[in-house]
């Protein structure tokens with residue numbers, strides 16, 4: 203009985219079915235756009251008793267767009283403003299306890315995440331936990347107390363519960379849903395929704411769609427456990443089970459998204475090759491979300507396309523912006539997606555293509571919000587996640603640390619000693635421009651170090667071959683008359699070691715000055731800050 207409609211459909215659209223390559227009788231699923239009503243009807247007959255599972259499959263079939271987001275529908279994330287009750291776990295001991303932060307700061311960040319969506323936190327409770335792994339997360343006493351708090355009306359008017367933990371497993375999700383009869387959110391789900399609402403470009407939307415799939419799989423698994431009518435092991439005449447069909451659909455979707463992302467990645471890689479060929483170095487600006495990455499790039503480049511915003515994950519796309527270093531070399535600043543703590547690696551992994559830009563940069567600048575009370579823990583999160591990107595050692599050991607928003611600090615000297623003991627950290631303000639010139643100089647230094655280029659100032663005859671040689675083989679910043687002899691020029695150049703060796707070989711009486719002398723000679727670039 204269950205398969206009769208499917209068989210009928212199979213017969214009704216045979217040409218399409220056969221060409222789709224999908225095993226009968228499910229070939230029609232590939233032609234979903236053409237006959238959504240029939241499919242919907244069919245799926246209903248297939249999934250009696252599980253509206254949720256039916257909806258998911260139906261949309262998987264009906265929406266062929268790779269970037270379509272399932273979050274709103276299937277993760278049950280409503281579009282309207284929500285009032286959530288925040289339950290903040292406080293890990294008492296063990297390796298998962300973060301000694302650099304407090305549960306109050308974690309709760310504050312969770313509140314900001316929710317507010318980024320335009321939602322609100324009605325109330326917050328912090329409860330101690332031994333670990334986050336048990337089915338009810340909290341001990342039985344605290345769990346009962348939580349139930350009582352919510353039942354007693356203390357959390358009146360709330361539309362859901364936000365468990366301020368990384369990601370809940372199916373059992374935990376079910377335990378909380380059964381106990382509270384309200385939608386349950388974890389950090390993954392909230393961050394995913396922020397990503398979804400901030401994604402603008404096709405690449406960002408595709409990455410969000412990819413990040414949703416693990417969650418979608420877990421919703422499916424939960425639906426298997428929940429529904430009474432569903433028959434996961436029912437087999438069609440071709441031997442395909444319901445679960446097999448579902449798996450197949452998600453796999454198809456995943457490979458479609460990955461393929462499309464790969465295409466965009468190939469284009470990105472091509473752009474990069476052109477950049478490398480033209481010797482345009484890139485400087486990746488990374489850091490915890492909302493630390494001021496976009497603002498710093500805007501201050502360095504005056505690029506009006508950049509719009510810094512006071513919200514988490516304002517930037518979801520990697521963009522590059524040209525700016526000048528003090529030696530007049532043009533560099534591309536790469537604006538990146540912010541890091542955040544307590545997010546499963548699979549979410550970060552979906553953004554791998556974007557993060558790849560960091561791994562191939564010539565310099566990495568780590569921006570910190572030094573005015574943030576959680577600045578130490580944020581720094582550790584970023585360094586940890588940078589490590590997970592498997593950056594080459596030359597980059598990792600040369601990360602420039604920038605303490606931004608120092609205009610917000612009244613006791614800068616104390617902060618320098620207590621929070622930032624590193625001597626070589628720079629202090630900037632993207633708002634006042636403080637420290638930006640020093641940052642440019644440091645980026646230039648590290649760029650030269652990382653790329654093996656050196657800066658030299660050459661004394662060359664006005665009418666010799668040397669000048670054209672240097673213009674051809676090096677990057678000439680500027681040339682000026684030699685004040686001691688008008689027959690000569692002083693030419694300031696960035697040059698590779700091999701080119702320098704060739705120059706010395708070709709022009710036996712070569713005279714050049716080192717970088718320090720060159721800096722002393724540089725009188726043309728005025729400092730932007732007072």
Ligand SMILES: Nc1nc2c(ncn2[C@@H]2O[C@H](COP(=O)(O)OP(=O)(O)OP(=O)(O)O)[C@@H](O)[C@H]2O)c(=O)[nH]1
Nearest residue numbers: 491492493494495496497511512515516517540632
């Ligand atoms: N007072 C002060 N505010 C700053 C400074 N730098 C950035 N901000 C503000 O901090 C907020 C976040 O700035 P963004 O530049 O968007 O931060 P981001 O790191 O790019 O953030 P995401 O892209 O969301 O990860 C904005 O409101 C900025 O105006 C600074 O040096 N001083």
Ligand SMILES: [Mg+2]
Nearest residue numbers: 495496516517
């Ligand atoms: Mg940004």
